[in-house]
Amino acid sequence: MNSLFCCQIASAGFFAVIFFADTLKKHLPNRRTIFFQLFLCFMMLSSVFAIFADLGRMYGEPGKLHEVIYGTFLFLQLITCLMLHCYILSVDYRLHFRLSVDSVAGWRAMGGCFFLLIASVMLLSSPWTHLCFYTNDSGLIARTPAFWGVNLILLGMFLYDIGVVWLRCLKFSMRKRMMCMLLVVDFIAMLVAELFRMPGTSFFKVATLFFAYMFYLSLQSPDFFVDNATGTFNRNGFFEIFQERLSYGKETSCLIIRVRNYQAMNQIYGGEVLRKVQRRIAGLLVEKCGKGGVFHIGSSTFAIISKSREGTLALYEKLKEMLPQNWVLKNQVVNQEYSFYEITYPLDGEDFEELVQRIHYARSDHESVHKSGELVHLRSDEMEKSDEKREVASLVEEAIMDDSIELHFQPIFSFAMGRITSLEVLARLKDRNRKYINPEFFIHVAEENHTIIQLGEQIFRKACIFASYNHIFDYGIEDININLSPAQCRYEHLTEDFVRIANQYGIPMEKMHLEITESEFTDKDAVSRTLARLKETGAKVALDDFGTGNSTLSNILELPVDFVKIDKSLVWSFAEGKNQFLNDLMPMIKAEGKKIIAEGIESPDHIDIIKKLQGDYLQGYYYSRPLPEKEFLRFLAKFNKKGKDGKEKASSDIKEALG
Numbered sequence: 001m002n003s004l005f006c007c008q009i010a011s012a013g014f015f016a017v018i019f020f021a022d023t024l025k026k027h028l029p030n031r032r033t034i035f036f037q038l039f040l041c042f043m044m045l046s047s048v049f050a051i052f053a054d055l056g057r058m059y060g061e062p063g064k065l066h067e068v069i070y071g072t073f074l075f076l077q078l079i080t081c082l083m084l085h086c087y088i089l090s091v092d093y094r095l096h097f098r099l100s101v102d103s104v105a106g107w108r109a110m111g112g113c114f115f116l117l118i119a120s121v122m123l124l125s126s127p128w129t130h131l132c133f134y135t136n137d138s139g140l141i142a143r144t145p146a147f148w149g150v151n152l153i154l155l156g157m158f159l160y161d162i163g164v165v166w167l168r169c170l171k172f173s174m175r176k177r178m179m180c181m182l183l184v185v186d187f188i189a190m191l192v193a194e195l196f197r198m199p200g201t202s203f204f205k206v207a208t209l210f211f212a213y214m215f216y217l218s219l220q221s222p223d224f225f226v227d228n229a230t231g232t233f234n235r236n237g238f239f240e241i242f243q244e245r246l247s248y249g250k251e252t253s254c255l256i257i258r259v260r261n262y263q264a265m266n267q268i269y270g271g272e273v274l275r276k277v278q279r280r281i282a283g284l285l286v287e288k289c290g291k292g293g294v295f296h297i298g299s300s301t302f303a304i305i306s307k308s309r310e311g312t313l314a315l316y317e318k319l320k321e322m323l324p325q326n327w328v329l330k331n332q333v334v335n336q337e338y339s340f341y342e343i344t345y346p347l348d349g350e351d352f353e354e355l356v357q358r359i360h361y362a363r364s365d366h367e368s369v370h371k372s373g374e375l376v377h378l379r380s381d382e383m384e385k386s387d388e389k390r391e392v393a394s395l396v397e398e399a400i401m402d403d404s405i406e407l408h409f410q411p412i413f414s415f416a417m418g419r420i421t422s423l424e425v426l427a428r429l430k431d432r433n434r435k436y437i438n439p440e441f442f443i444h445v446a447e448e449n450h451t452i453i454q455l456g457e458q459i460f461r462k463a464c465i466f467a468s469y470n471h472i473f474d475y476g477i478e479d480i481n482i483n484l485s486p487a488q489c490r491y492e493h494l495t496e497d498f499v500r501i502a503n504q505y506g507i508p509m510e511k512m513h514l515e516i517t518e519s520e521f522t523d524k525d526a527v528s529r530t531l532a533r534l535k536e537t538g539a540k541v542a543l544d545d546f547g548t549g550n551s552t553l554s555n556i557l558e559l560p561v562d563f564v565k566i567d568k569s570l571v572w573s574f575a576e577g578k579n580q581f582l583n584d585l586m587p588m589i590k591a592e593g594k595k596i597i598a599e600g601i602e603s604p605d606h607i608d609i610i611k612k613l614q615g616d617y618l619q620g621y622y623y624s625r626p627l628p629e630k631e632f633l634r635f636l637a638k639f640n641k642k643g644k645d646g647k648e649k650a651s652s653d654i655k656e657a658l659g
Contacts, residue, residue, distance in 0.1 A: 255319075413619070494530055
């Protein structure tokens with residue numbers, strides 16, 4: 001037994017080890033992986049039959065059995081070459097199975113199937129038909145022109161593969177392209193050596209083994225796509241499957257599940273506890289969706305790929321109910337909420353990079369404005385909102401650093417005094433085109449990005465500077481109304497900072513009137529506690545925008561407020577006869593000892609309604625829109641000097657004051 005034959009045995013054994021070790025791994029269900037496994041399988045089988053063929057040549061008599069073994073060996077080599085060719089095509093997402101005359105890919109698929117069928121029949125039937133080879137008088141295998149034709153076609157395919165690697169796979173790294181090329185070139189050398197009966201055939205088989213093994217370790221190892229923490233596929237595997245489906249034009253829908261406020265919980269519970277929760281979440285998802293469809297694409301994010309949007313929507317309904325809010329780990333309760341996102345190809349776009357950006361938005365560590373359990377469709381308009389929010393967040397940060405937030409002021413008329421006695425301080429922010437941004441929007445963005453504390457302090461300071469430098473109380477002003485975000489109430493030193501700033505500019509806290517927006521208080525205890533501390537300093541407190549969707553009478557009763565501001569929508573609908581809520585609501589508020597400020601006053605009818613229902617203050621465009629500092633001071637001086645009843649003369653006074 002010569003050394004080359006020993007190399008053949010070693011090669012076959014080594015291929016067998018690689019193949020069976022690979023079958024025990026967790027594999028992505030994509031074309032590239034499938035054809036690499038098939039390549040290893042047929043490479044192993046062809047190596048085994050090569051041994052049988054060599055044994056027959058060395059120890060057996062020429063005969064039909066030897067020709068059958070040799071024909072089977074050639075057939076397995078043919079399949080091995082075709083599996084390598086299919087693998088190279090799948091690397092560039094060019095392996096189409098659809099047999100169609102409408103596209104080049106369809107013609108290529110039909111040509112490949114036809115060649116495989118004809119070549120297989122020729123090789124396997126050759127022991128009887130002698131189409132590709134026969135045993136000559138000397139007992140040696142002789143090749144026919146048909147054999148050369150089959151091999152020349154294979155060589156042509158491999159040359160085409162080299163072109164694909166170097167001309168089409170430009171997005172791949174140089175290392176990946178070199179490894180692909182070396183594997184193909186080695187197969188070309190092996191075919192040439194086989195054709196011309198060169199003595200280096202066994203050497204090339206050993207080289208093929210070497211390149212295949214290196215390829216497996218560096219580029220094709222399934223470990224690259226597996227997440228060790230959860231046992232599911234990772235982000236690399238997700239984008240590999242996602243890109244392949246898009247490249248072949250298959251309808252694809254993704255459901256993305258994100259644990260909300262992950263970073264905050266990480267600080268509370270610790271990373272190890274959350275990793276255990278992640279494994280349990282992964283287990284539930286695998287139980288519902290199967291092992292091949294679940295991906296852990298971020299520390300707090302999972303993704304599931306479906307074949308249709310209907311499948312994604314059905315899965316969302318199940319998971320929304322199935323995923324628990326509380327996880328118990330060694331007597332420790334971990335509370336979790338989930339955000340759900342969906343994106344569908346081609347409904348939401350056909351560009352891979354654009355869709356990936358939307359997926360990155362879903363898995364990014366932002367404090368989502370979406371409600372817990374809500375399914376958000378990542379359409380282009382959703383991304384435009386995201387881009388807009390990032391731009392506004394940047395503008396807010398710049399305004400904080402540059403101390404450049406603008407203030408406007410809107411007057412508040414008092415029935416009892418017959419003049420303007422209060423002003424509301426309103427923040428204004430401009431975009432890059434010098435246009436004003438909706439205040440509710442940029443305040444909301446500041447709350448999300450935790451810059452509301454610095455922004456609120458700047459607004460409070462500028463209001464104190466305005467009041468001090470312009471001696472605003474000499475104009476008849478008794479209260480300076482400043483909006484307060486519920487998010488600010490979570491800041492422990494808010495009251496101390498406000499008192500310090502007011503004292504710095506000589507403004508009594510008794511003149512400060514804090515208006516907190518009635519919304520879904522995330523921490524009502526903190527709000528109540530902060531408002532109580534502010535009242536201890538002498539400041540007044542108002543509940544703003546009462547009458548909107550989040551209004552509750554319990555807030556009036558439970559929070560330490562002095563004033564209630566009736567939202568303009570309630571005033572307008574009452575004036576139009578659409579409801580009679582104010583008939584019951586305003587007496588109840590007055591009975592609790594609270595004063596009432598009515599917003600949205602734009603006509604004498606509005607004034608009559610509030611006066612009849614015993615309201616205390618009026619605010620709205622009937623008196624003035626919010627004005628910049630100089631315009632407001634000019635308006636205030638003329639109005640409080642001339643206007644006494646706030647009803648008949650207000651309109652003419654405003655026109656005169658504004659010129």
